Amino acid sequence: MRVSLTPGIVLHQRAFQDHHSIIDCLTLEHGRISLMARGLRGKSSRRAGIIQPFCELLLSFSGRGDLPLLGAVEPQGPGRPQLQGTRLLSALYLNELILKLLPPLDPHPLIYRHYLSTVTQLPDCHIGDTLRLFELTLLNEMGYGPVLDYDTEGEALDADALYQIDPEREPRRIHSVMKQDDQVHGATLIALQSGAFNSHRDRLESRRLMGLMIDHYLDGSPLKTRAMLKNFHDTQR
Amino acid sequence: MSGVLLDDLIEALRCLPGVGPKSAQRMAFHLLQRDRRGGHTLSAVLSQAMDRVGHCERCRMYTEGALCRVCDSSRRDGSQICVVETPADRSSIESATGYQGQYFLLLGHLSPLDGVGPDDLGMPILEQRLTTESIEEMIVATNPTIEGEATAHYLSRLATRHGIRATRIAHGVPVGGELEYIDRNTLAHAFNGRLIIDNE
Ligand SMILES: [Zn+2]
Numbered sequence: 001m002r003v004s005l006t007p008g009i010v011l012h013q014r015a016f017q018d019h020h021s022i023i024d025c026l027t028l029e030h031g032r033i034s035l036m037a038r039g040l041r042g043k044s045s046r047r048a049g050i051i052q053p054f055c056e057l058l059l060s061f062s063g064r065g066d067l068p069l070l071g072a073v074e075p076q077g078p079g080r081p082q083l084q085g086t087r088l089l090s091a092l093y094l095n096e097l098i099l100k101l102l103p104p105l106d107p108h109p110l111i112y113r114h115y116l117s118t119v120t121q122l123p124d125c126h127i128g129d130t131l132r133l134f135e136l137t138l139l140n141e142m143g144y145g146p147v148l149d150y151d152t153e154g155e156a157l158d159a160d161a162l163y164q165i166d167p168e169r170e171p172r173r174i175h176s177v178m179k180q181d182d183q184v185h186g187a188t189l190i191a192l193q194s195g196a197f198n199s200h201r202d203r204l205e206s207r208r209l210m211g212l213m214i215d216h217y218l219d220g221s222p223l224k225t226r227a228m229l230k231n232f233h234d235t236q237r
Numbered sequence: 238m239s240g241v242l243l244d245d246l247i248e249a250l251r252c253l254p255g256v257g258p259k260s261a262q263r264m265a266f267h268l269l270q271r272d273r274r275g276g277h278t279l280s281a282v283l284s285q286a287m288d289r290v291g292h293c294e295r296c297r298m299y300t301e302g303a304l305c306r307v308c309d310s311s312r313r314d315g316s317q318i319c320v321v322e323t324p325a326d327r328s329s330i331e332s333a334t335g336y337q338g339q340y341f342l343l344l345g346h347l348s349p350l351d352g353v354g355p356d357d358l359g360m361p362i363l364e365q366r367l368t369t370e371s372i373e374e375m376i377v378a379t380n381p382t383i384e385g386e387a388t389a390h391y392l393s394r395l396a397t398r399h400g401i402r403a404t405r406i407a408h409g410v411p412v413g414g415e416l417e418y419i420d421r422n423t424l425a426h427a428f429n430g431r432l433i434i435d436n437e
Contacts, residue, residue, distance in 0.1 A: 012350050018255045049420030079421040085390040225349040
């Protein structure tokens with residue numbers, strides 16, 4: 001495999017031996033891929049300032065096997081957005097979602113573009129809403145998205161009704177008032193579908209619903225950035 | 238262990254960073270041919286250091302005593318604490334600046350994707366110090382990497398919660414560097430961290 005200057009984004013960088021790094025990337029045309037970046041660390045590296053996460057680069061790589069070698073890299077578009085605190089952790093959360101959910105070498109141009117627009121908005125947006133829409137796009141594109149326009153009976157959703165969520169089925173309308181973690185209002189499903197969250201309840205329930213869906217497909221693997229976001233909130237108090 | 242001491246020595250030397258089979262062989266031959274005394278000293282000191290060097294109780298620097306040289310000194314300023322990622326970072330600051338305050342070593346940085354959290358970085362020990370000592374300023378000297386920034390933010394919240402002023406070391410254009418040759422991320426960082434020019 002020899003690829004020249006293809007659009008890609010660095011998701012994560014791990015040290016390898018003294019001066020090398022393994023970078024996990026999301027590329028437009030080749031999907032998620034891990035690359036060996038020789039000599040990326042240490043004071044002689046001129047590329048460390050360019051090979052940064054959260055921004056689009058043009059990446060070249062070559063070689064067979066699991067770990068192609070990173071070649072020429074060029075910046076593309078604006079540089080790394082200025083992210084701090086919760087917004088920085090939220091961006092890392094997006095990266096963790098992709099690393100854990102998206103299989104390697106499976107190109108999804110729509111996820112790629114949505115990721116890029118999401119991190120670009122992150123310095124200045126409603127964090128929760130933006131994350132929900134990314135989670136939804138990611139799951140939809142992978143074919144795991146929740147059904148948001150009709151229930152198990154094929155009926156249109158009623159904003160005031162309660163629905164029981166099963167990650168692999170349509171929402172099931174329930175008539176009890178019993179509150180459980182896997183129950184949400186029709187209004188929440190409609191809000192997610194339209195991408196417009198109108199109330200605190202929409203947001204709270206959307207977060208719970210998407211969390212439930214993601215956990216189902218992660219199959220027990222914990223999201224470390226989610227735990228740390230919670231930790232940050234607790235430290236703030 | 239191969240049973241052949243020379244091979245064992247070469248293999249053992251390879252635990253050093255950047256030392257491959259070729260350089261390990263060169264080192265072993267050098268010690269055996271030209272510098273047996275140096276070899277003896279190295280082996281004695283290495284063995285003692287591996288047995289006795291632990292972490293300073295207050296700042297987590299390597300030391301064989303309960304406290305490191307800085308923490309044990311009565312001449313250091315107790316109102317400032319500088320938080321760094323590694324012992325090498327502390328040594329760099331110590332030799333390059335005239336800093337006279339206290340230190341704290343994280344021995345790493347927050348890295349959620351690698352599963353490194355606050356407890357792995359000795360944050361409880363640091364928090365204890367912020368509570369009990371009369372610290373007024375926390376100088377956050379973590380690296381300008383994503384993980385270093387996340388760590389810096391965590392530290393600044395910790396400091397604020399204890400009524401302590403948090404400051405961040407400036408990052409950007411290297412002294413003697415030219416803007417034209419600096420990568421855009423570094424330049425953007427420097428631009429955002431600009432300072433008012435003092436006209437005095
Ligand atoms: Zn100490």
